[in-house]
Amino acid sequence: MPVNHAQAVLNGERLALTRALTQIENNTAEGLEILEALFPHTGKAHLIGVTGAPGTGKSTLVNQLALAYRQPADGTIPPRVAIVAVDPTSPFTGGAILGDRVRMQDLTGDPGIFIRSMASRGSLGGLAAATAGLVQVFDAAGFEIIIIETVGAGQAEVDIARLAHSTIVVEAPGLGDEIQTIKAGILEIADILVVNKSDKPGAENTLRALRNMLSMAHPEGKHINHHGQLMEIDSETDQTGNGWIPAVLPTVATSGEGIPDLVSSLNAHIDFLKSSDLWQLREEKRLKNQLETLLGTALRSRWEKSISPDIYQAALAKVIKRELSPWRAVEELIQGAGL
Amino acid sequence: MGNSQNKIRVLIAKAGLDGHDRGAKVVARALRDAGMEVIYTGLRQTPEMITEAALQEDVHVVGLSILSGAHMTLVPKILKLLKEQGLDDTRLFLGGIIPDQDKPELIKLGVNGIYGPGTSTQTIIEDIQKACQ
Ligand SMILES: Nc1nc2c(ncn2[C@@H]2O[C@H](COP(=O)(O)OP(=O)(O)OP(=O)(O)O)[C@@H](O)[C@H]2O)c(=O)[nH]1
Ligand SMILES: [Mg+2]
Numbered sequence: 001m002p003v004n005h006a007q008a009v010l011n012g013e014r015l016a017l018t019r020a021l022t023q024i025e026n027n028t029a030e031g032l033e034i035l036e037a038l039f040p041h042t043g044k045a046h047l048i049g050v051t052g053a054p055g056t057g058k059s060t061l062v063n064q065l066a067l068a069y070r071q072p073a074d075g076t077i078p079p080r081v082a083i084v085a086v087d088p089t090s091p092f093t094g095g096a097i098l099g100d101r102v103r104m105q106d107l108t109g110d111p112g113i114f115i116r117s118m119a120s121r122g123s124l125g126g127l128a129a130a131t132a133g134l135v136q137v138f139d140a141a142g143f144e145i146i147i148i149e150t151v152g153a154g155q156a157e158v159d160i161a162r163l164a165h166s167t168i169v170v171e172a173p174g175l176g177d178e179i180q181t182i183k184a185g186i187l188e189i190a191d192i193l194v195v196n197k198s199d200k201p202g203a204e205n206t207l208r209a210l211r212n213m214l215s216m217a218h219p220e221g222k223h224i225n226h227h228g229q230l231m232e233i234d235s236e237t238d239q240t241g242n243g244w245i246p247a248v249l250p251t252v253a254t255s256g257e258g259i260p261d262l263v264s265s266l267n268a269h270i271d272f273l274k275s276s277d278l279w280q281l282r283e284e285k286r287l288k289n290q291l292e293t294l295l296g297t298a299l300r301s302r303w304e305k306s307i308s309p310d311i312y313q314a315a316l317a318k319v320i321k322r323e324l325s326p327w328r329a330v331e332e333l334i335q336g337a338g339l
Numbered sequence: 340m341g342n343s344q345n346k347i348r349v350l351i352a353k354a355g356l357d358g359h360d361r362g363a364k365v366v367a368r369a370l371r372d373a374g375m376e377v378i379y380t381g382l383r384q385t386p387e388m389i390t391e392a393a394l395q396e397d398v399h400v401v402g403l404s405i406l407s408g409a410h411m412t413l414v415p416k417i418l419k420l421l422k423e424q425g426l427d428d429t430r431l432f433l434g435g436i437i438p439d440q441d442k443p444e445l446i447k448l449g450v451n452g453i454y455g456p457g458t459s460t461q462t463i464i465e466d467i468q469k470a471c472q
Contacts, residue, residue: 015425018397026345094346095371101392102381108388115395119346119376 002030006037009141014114017141021116024133035133038140043283045082045139046270049160051152051189052170057196058149059085059103060253061170066107067256068263069145079144080112084134086150086160089119096120100149114143120156132163132290161189162289165282166269168192168262171210173202187217190246192265198250198258210248244272307337347375347471348398352384355407362434362456363404369460370402370467386413390420393429399471400451402463405435410445418449430470432463 008016020038023031048065050058066081085100096119107113116134131148138146150160152169161167169190174197186193193214195206247265251258273279315333318324324332351367353360360382367377378396380388393401401421405413410433421429430451437445437453445453452466 014394018394022397089376090371093372094374096376097367097371097379098376099379102379105381105388108391115392117378117396121346 002033003037005030006034006140009034009038009137010041012141017114017137018116020137021134024137025118025130027130031133035136038137041140042136043139045135045144045146046166046266047135047139047164048145048147048266049164049167050147050149050170051157051160051167052194052196053152053172056170056172057253058151058170059100061168061194061196061251061262062100062147062149063104063106064251064253064256064259065147065262066104066113066145068259070110070112073260078112080142081114081145081147082135082138082141082143083107083113083115084131084138084146084148085115085117086120086131086148086156087117088151088156089121114138131159132286132293135163157189163286165273165279166191166266168194168266170194170196171206172197173200173206187213187246191244191269192262193246193248194258194262195248195250196253199252199255203250207248207250214246214248243276244269244278303334303337307333311336347400347467348378348396349375349400349402349467350378350380350389350393350396350398351402351404352380352389352392353382353404354384354386354389354413355405355409356383360404363402366402366404366434366460366463369464373464373468375467386416386420389417390424390426393421393426394424398429400430400432400467402432402434402467405433405437408436410435410437411441414445414450415448430467432467434458434463 005016005020009020020031020034024035025031050062050065052058062083062085066083069081070078072078083104085098085104087096087098087100089096098117098119100117101115104115107115118130118134121130135146135148148160148164150156167189169186169192171193173195193210195203195210197203198207247268249258249261249265251262253259270279273282312333315324315329319326319329349370351363351370353363364379367379370377378392378398380392384392389401389403401417403414403417414431414433418431421427421431431449432452432454433445433450434454435456437455442453451470452463454463
């Protein structure tokens with residue numbers, strides 16, 4: 001049954017695809033078997049992460065990006081585009097409002113596009129594991145471009161950057177002091193920096209602030225190319241050590257301005273990854289990451305099944321009374337579970 | 340395994356060309372607060388757009404707000420399109436201004452619940468939970 005289901009996904013049946021995504025999101029046994037059957041067919045897609053502060057225009061930008069991919073300027077056959085839009089689950093109620101589709105209305109009616117919203121659900125390793133799973137289904141189903149949108153906050157941002165081949169960090173002017181809105185660590189995850197809402201006052205300042213930050217990280221680097229072409233640079237001058245200096249691009253997602261440059265920059269990044277061994281390296285890292293997350297989750301759930309709640313509660317009570325240290329408790333609980 | 344992860348997924352759509360979506364947003368928030376995952380699609384949704392979104396999001400429930408009076412044409416069309424996509428098991432709930440005399444016909448067509456202005460969100464939540472058991 002799961003094998004037939006996987007075959008239907010490979011055949012491009014949209015109902016089978018959407019039901020597979022649900023099974024995997026819900027982490028069911030059938031979902032795992034579907035993934036198992038699909039896994040040999042994965043590894044072809046270009047995974048693009050889009051992250052940034054709330055309201056910077058990520059969904060509007062994704063809408064434009066998908067449109068651009070679907071209408072190549074050179075008239076070649078367009079790639080199929082899948083979008084995974086992640087929004088946070090409310091920690092208080094477990095519910096979520098997933099509103100990214102509102103900005104992606106232009107994409108309806110195109111059978112070469114599939115948009116799936118998902119809530120972060122916040123379980124252990126949940127976002128990373130489930131998102132990676134959904135992405136693998138789309139990959140196997142033949143979507144060559146997979147765009148993952150997530151709000152740039154904490155772990156989610158890092159998870160997406162690890163998952164994607166190319167990560168776009170979206171900034172917008174007018175969020176207050178430019179320097180403060182630009183978070184430390186951004187350069188570690190951004191392959192491309194976009195200043196969206198460039199029609200708004202202050203865009204020049206934000207662009208300048210980002211370019212200054214970059215030139216500090218890459219002191220010898222020539223100025224960033226506006227047209228997204230890959231620059232020749234000496235890898236010794238590149239402090240991130242991989243030879244890629246992020247482009248800084250202004251866009252207006254509501255009108256589409258700057259989108260062609262963004263697409264060329266993404267293409268340049270992919271060419272760059274593939275011409276070095278970085279593509280392979282990122283793939284390896286990604287799979288290692290997935291394996292470790294799965295292992296962690298599986299070990300924990302196995303442990304949970306094999307230990308009686310009473311023993312756990314008793315240990316917890318002792319820790320709370322400070323009769324037992326948490327470290328010792330962990331030792332005993334693991335031994336008690338016979339792992 | 341992992342049954343605690345199964346969430347009720349609801350698509351909230353506003354059909355027709357008229358005005359605002361305040362009511363739809365209030366319902367969306369109430370459903371979220373009841374622990375559901377609510378996919379909000381915005382204004383001016385056509386039956387085709389609603390069906391496509393329902394398929395892609397694999398929702399249990401479509402919650403449709405219609406203020407325009409076009410429910411007798413929109414609802415049969417949406418139900419037909421859902422069926423064509425193999426989404427026969429998707430429940431359809433209606434909100435908005437639906438005259439009493441149209442309700443029996445809509446229920447016969449397969450609508451699961453109809454809610455006028457002023458319905459308590461608790462009623463809607465309970466009906467959805469019951470329909471999704
Ligand atoms: N002026 C201007 N407004 C924009 C631009 N891009 C997006 N917006 C508007 O900004 C608002 C937020 O856009 P979204 O695309 O929903 O932003 P987002 O980053 O996806 O938001 P979250 O997913 O909630 O974090 C909407 O009202 C958009 O119309 C732009 O380039 N210029
Ligand atoms: Mg968004």
